[in-house]
Amino acid sequence: MLNRLFALVFLSTWILGACSSSDKEKKETITTNQTPRIAYSVQRSFPHDTKSFTQGFTIHKGKLYESTGQNNSWIGIVNITTGEAEKKITLPSTYFGEGITILNNKIYQLTWQSKLGFVYDLNTFEKIRDFNYATEGWGITHNNEHLIMSDGSDKLYFLDTVNLSLVKSLPVTYEGKVLNQLNELEYIDGFVFANVWQTSSIVKIDISNGKVVGLMDLSDLVSQASMVNPSMDVLNGIAWHAGTKSMLVTGKYWPFIYSLKFKETENL
Template sequence: MKLYNPLITILLAINIAACGDSQKDKENYFSFDENNLKPIYQATDKVDLSLLNTKNKSIDSVAYFVNDKRISSVKGNGKFVLDLSGKKLGYQNIKALVYFEGDTISAKTRVEVASGIVPKLLKYTIVNTYNHDVDAFTEGFEFYRDTLVESTGQNGKSYFAKIDYKTGKAYKKVDIDQQYFGEGITVINNKIYQLTWQNETGFVYDANTLKIIKTFKYDNKVEGWGMTNDGKKIYHSDGTEKIWTMDPETQKLTDFINVYTNDSKIKSINELEWVNGKIYGNIWQKDAIAVINPQTGAVEQVLDLSALRAKVTNKDAEVLNGIAYNKKTNTIFVTGKNWDKMFEIKVNE
């Protein structure tokens, strides 16, 4: 029979009690009251934030951070109101740093912010209908001077070309290496920039000779989808709700916007076009174009082109994808992957 020393037992009990709660236990002292939070907010809303104090600890103060930037502090466990005006659309990561009884613990939550704008439905009229190469799996579509430049996808079949839009025929064509799936293009400073889908690789060409100038790697692990530019910056979609800004000189991704309507994010933004200060974006698997504010990501208008899809006779036609703005005529040329037609349309409200 094993004998226990009662003194040792008492000392052990005292030692365990002195240790108190572990760090993991302390992390549960405070949490945001999720019952007070809505599933989604609008950019004009304010968020009432309050902390649950499950152990009734004596709180000295709370510092609040949004996306790791300190924005305010309150004494004790006072409520904090977060004004969403001017905040980026999408998720806002919120942290509370709680100072209490000589210790510090953080609590985290996040809120999703949608646009405060209800998109308007645009109307359009068909100005002209042209032929389009049914073998072209369209990824990029843009006018350079009076010439239409088109890029296409599919491994082993990708190319970009200068197109006679009146006939739909390519008169100058550059094939892409078979390892690449070609994606969006844009022309800025007399250079053609082209993305590839999942290779994290892009190319720069001379816009006149079409000779390659350089190959570059994306500096973020994103996919390449659509491209456009405003004359200074390049805009690059990646298949999510994000549209990145790229520096044409360095090809570095410098910032991004998240694309939202008034009640939801718009995923799979595809081919892009800059039209009178707005970004027109194809939505993957939708026969519609979102008109996007390039500063905020808010979808301000929507262009439903499903009626055009119905006019396409090629049975193997894929989705709408291809937007090219002609500044001289103030018309937009649209087509789709493997469409046999290209439409010149005039957009109005």
């Protein structure tokens, strides 16, 4: 179990420093005037494979699953003590892998611009079927009723879990304005948490109305990871461990996976 493995890893303390950013992807924090900041503490850190261009991150029955993109797109089960993944599915180079989620003993995977997703048997990792969508594919999660996906816009798309057809789309707003670049997603206790691409922020979205009701500022973690691997890319990866009520976060080419706990004063 993942929570048991946590105890095996020693938490290293690192000096925080300024984050280097590229012209392509500015690692900025979303500013807030009204939205509550979600307070958290870093419980421990784990190694992460700096060759992994992380696109999807999820925990199922104590196992951490990761999907990656670029020319070497794969899905694997991550060894939390080493950060290395045992690759179970490798996509042909024609596909750019994106987010994953697990529901009803199936893994659902998106691809970026191919408008094509894949469904695999969780136990055998054999492909069961393909499915199509009309947009790009970025992040995906589920609320047990629907699959929920993002495409880099301000929309969340709700898909039927049987025929994978579009049920509805939900615009997301932040302090009354459209919030674009929603990326990797995780459903937690009635809300969708989303990485916002090119930022060091995670937003908490009320899926009853699409409003952002909380904001996590992870700029310190971005700075810390950048000191160890200056070639790292943006924050991208949220996995919820329900048993320990902890959130694992990482990013593309990041050297660490961080385990976060929400402060007791924060009401999820």
